[in-house]
Amino acid sequence: MKRYSAFAIAREALRNHTGWDRAWASPEPKKRYDVIIVGAGGHGLATAYYLGKNFGITNVAVLEKGWLGGGNTGRNTTIIRSNYLQDPSAAIYEKSRSLYETLSQDLNYNIMFSPRGVIMLAQTEHEVRGYKRTAHANALQGVKTEYITPKRVKELVPIIALDGPRYPVLGGLWQARGGTARHDAVAWGYARACSAMGMDIIQRCEVTGVTRDGGKVTGVTTTRGDIGCDKLGIVVAGHSGHLADMAGFRLPIESVALQALVSEPIKPCMDVVVMANTVHGYMSQSDKGEMVIGGGADGYNNYTQRGSFHHIEETVRALIETFPMISRLKMLRQWGGIVDMTGDRSPILSKTPVDGVFINCGWGTGGFKAIPGSGWAMAELMAKGTSPLADAFSLGRFREGRFIDESVAAGVAH
């Protein structure tokens, strides 16, 4: 792999940009790998990357039925934060956020991490109490957040209307080192680094079955032939239930559509991420100037990658109350992704009833922020069978009643 650098740009400028390599190779699948990861989204590629980087396991294939990063990795609103209430959540999300800080240097690929700060607005008395509690919990967990006053909110976000008719802004939970990153670049950066370690990233290769021998995984059948493996990692977000069905177990997961939309580009007007969870809307401004808007998920099972129109209406209606100046913005495009929701709104990183099969799913509406930490923990889990970051998120927690309940605490628009 040729390193990207200012020198490389200068060198290529002098020779008409003829020396750039493809960022990653597209090999034919081999007959057998030590580890197969299903799903070349952020989480799958990060898992492969840290398997190689932290544990020296490089005989790895990452299989993708569509194109790299074309699922939820390319469909989210790119928000990165770690201000969760429960200790296991704070640990894995803060690990992830801290990895994002240096990910561009680590991968030698500019992921455009922008720690511009994230505010979660408190718009009811209940939210005020909830976010104060989260700020205290974060202080104990070593996650830097603070509870701020409406005056401070207004200083940070001049375009906000504090005295909204329905839900005035009463305060906010502020994480100064939260922010955004370029979502595609995260997938591309990991893919390039994996490919450089000799891993095979195989796109347009759909897994059609999981072959087992006496309760242990032996490989997968795919649209590009049978491939053997010792360990299989299922990292397919919304389609986790489908893959689990192939491997012969069930999951506490339901797949629903979550939508986002962007406006036409406008001049810079908001340099932080704002989340308004009572009214189900969040917004940030991309580097191109588009207002990036996300809202609540649909309430029913769906695999179509398109959602209900009335949810967009609800989201935009709520945001116009909070940001009156966006009322005349034209919306440029809208899209949907299929998110995998667990009952306690926390992810699952776990061994499964099938020996050698590991699953990483259930990130629901907030998976992008977790990509590096999720990959880090999943790689450790797959290599060593246990991981301090992942163990609390095992499948067994539902049966044993050890929920990591972020369904009310996370304050995310579910």
Place this chain on the structure above:
Amino acid sequence: MLILTCPCCGVAADETELAPGGEAHLKRFGPGSSEDAFEGYLFLRQNPRGVHFERWRHAYGCGKWFHAARSTTTMEVFGTYSAQVTEPPPEITAKIAAAGKPTA
């Protein structure tokens, strides 16, 4: 927009009138059941990529619960039926079979 006909009042209701209620025909297990059965009832879901039998409530209409059979991949609705049954009625399963869709 998803439109379901409420079998209780006969209104073809828009999605905004309805409240989704999750997977239908769950077999309930309580005290005395095995841990596997109880976990399955409480948490594990079919989450099919195909025909989904589900519960809905006509929240901003007659207020009654009912069942629907809907494809999660095409959004095609195969019909709605009474909430007072423990499995889909034959006319619904026949319609699904006629469309060539597996119901598992």
